[in-house]
Amino acid sequence: MSVGKFTEAIQKSYTTHLPAIHLGAGIYQNEIIADAKVYLPMRMMNRHGLVTGATGSGKTRTLQLLAEQLSAAGVPVFMPDMKGDLSGMAKEGVANEKIQERAKALGVEYIPAALPVEIYSLSGKLGAQMRATVTEFGPVLLTKILELNDTQAGVLNILFKYADDKNLPIVDFSDLKKVLNYLTEGPGAAEIKSDYGKISSSTASTILRKIVSLEQQGVDQLFGETSFDVDDLFEKVDGRGVISLLNVADMQSQPAVFSTFMLALLAEIYQRLPEAGDLDKPKLIFFLDEAHLLFKDAPKAFLDQIDQVIRLIRSKGVGIFFCTQLTQDVPPSVLAQLGNRVHHVIRAFTPNDVKALKETIKTFPKSEFYEMEQQFTQLGTGQAFITVLNEKGIPTETVVTHLLPPASYMGPLSEQEYSTLLNNSDFYKKYKDAVDPQSAFELLNERMQQIEAEKEEKQEEKNASSSSRTTSRKQEKSTLEEVMGSPLAKQVGRELVRGVFGMLFGSSAPRRSSRKRSSIF
Missing domain, CATH: 3.40.50.300 (P-loop containing nucleotide triphosphate hydrolases)
Known part of the structure; x- marks a missing residue:
């Protein structure tokens, strides 16, 4: 050639x-x-x-x-x-x-x-710092860097779905950990049970450990605001x-x-x-x-x-x-x-x-x-x-x-x-400084404080109601004691006792003639 x-x-x-x-x-x-x-x-x-x-x-x-x-x-x-x-x-x-x-x-x-x-x-x-919010990163890519198995990946999807449904921006790892804790041990555990399914504490603990491990390696720097504009x-x-x-x-x-x-x-x-x-x-x-x-x-x-x-x-x-x-x-x-x-x-x-x-x-x-x-x-x-x-x-x-x-x-x-x-x-210069916006961490904290405040308010109302009933019962008891302590009440009481015992023992007790009783008096 x-x-x-x-x-x-x-x-x-x-x-x-x-x-x-x-x-x-x-x-x-x-x-x-x-x-x-x-x-x-x-x-x-x-x-x-x-x-x-x-x-x-x-x-x-x-x-x-x-x-x-x-x-x-x-x-x-x-x-x-x-x-x-x-x-x-x-x-x-x-x-x-x-x-x-x-x-x-x-x-x-x-x-x-x-x-x-x-x-x-x-x-x-x-x-220049390249960042992305956790929400932008998404559950599929996050599963890859956290090295999660299928079960753990499913839980991560639940977290993102819940956050989307409730308008909770997950900006950084602090937000992600807060959502995980809220839905596992916090008030959200009962809330998601019917719609999303229960999250086991063992699975949540594993995910949390892997997040903390990445934080220790400095990977959490990737997540936050200002996120990179493509x-x-x-x-x-x-x-x-x-x-x-x-x-x-x-x-x-x-x-x-x-x-x-x-x-x-x-x-x-x-x-x-x-x-x-x-x-x-x-x-x-x-x-x-x-x-x-x-x-x-x-x-x-x-x-x-x-x-x-x-x-x-x-x-x-x-x-x-x-x-x-x-x-x-x-x-x-x-x-x-x-x-x-x-x-x-x-x-x-x-x-x-x-x-x-x-x-x-x-x-x-x-x-x-x-x-x-x-x-x-x-x-x-x-x-x-x-x-x-x-x-x-x-x-x-x-x-x-x-x-x-x-x-x-x-x-x-x-x-x-x-x-x-x-x-x-x-x-x-644009991406040098991180920004901390209001996100899932702050929103869930406010929600938990509100739930706690409502609980305290209900408890105070319950305590007040219980105290009122106790006072009323004490007042009723005092009135009854005053009445029962009067001479008339004592006389009625004695007559009542005699009447009752007379009925109980009348058949066997010896009868006294009115004449004799009259002579006595």
Whole structure:
């Protein structure tokens, strides 16, 4: 197979007349073919995508390359910064010898560029504080981070249903604990029994312990007001889309938390955006790095929610790209919806690795230019197998691609540069201070105080009524005693006694003649 035929095939497959991302150039027989340019049409980026590869294969720089060109085209980007090393996108790259060599091989000029960047944080320590209310987070996602079983998840659903029915905003964990206590041991226990079902104290105690455990880990910082407004992700500066970085370097020990939070953002974006149909450029591209953390030990309800969001958010003009080490990290139902794929090198060191490699190769369009299994394990850093959807929605030729170098700085900002970026950010100031609104905690406290006051009032009325009856009885008794103590009453009493005893003993008592009795007197 000639180089000319390879170049012709790639040019035909990747030709586009629409705005597109220039990913790099094809490699054939270990040679970079600069004319075999590889593009990803922006119109197809809302068909979602997958970026995979072993550690150190260049996945992060691929995401950086995608984000840069999207931003330059006016498309906002959201992406997690797992190690804190993407903040350098806010300043120009450095044109060293290796970068110049790569650019020359690809037939392009390297032009360093800085990008508009906003940095967010779930702890509030590394960027603008991202928060959500517990109500916005919802029971399904909360079940995931609390690691609840089906029974406990059912109780959590009862709490949310009750709060919705009674207009009780659950803003933070204090509200959630208050509702749980109110419906388990408080006045609400009897109230919900018929409509919602009884909550066992053992289940409530387990949920409470898990909430307290997250609080001790500092996760409660995520929940509260002011909650994050997803409209802030669609900002542009000088016509360029803002790159919103979520720095989770300080939350590496809670991977389920930050991955689930990102899904919560996606769900809210879907709820807020109107239908858009097919656009020449997406409204937003959402990267989910370390995607395997999102699906690990996920309950079915959680996976169903992911599947629904992925299926439907495309029509809102939003594209989602998953980034992970292996294709198998993503459930088949989600993989089936991903149209664009960038696969870096796979290390086949174990039998399981070999099996995973073969399964991955089967999912690619067959190529007459490569021995796929051999080529996959020989990719260098910054090289990847690529297949995307062309502007007509048809999968392109599978091609080994030498990727372009990012134009921005490949590394973290210095501590001073980082602080300057945050201090100049309007969003950092907007979300810095927490607000404590009236919510379920205060409302239920008022309700319990009112119930207690009503009980005390009823008790006082009962005591007053009892005291009145006692006084009346004492007065009646005093009057009777006065009457019974009078001489007349005593005489009547004696006559009555004599009469009664006379009746009882009259038959046996000796009769006395009236005459004799008269003589006596």
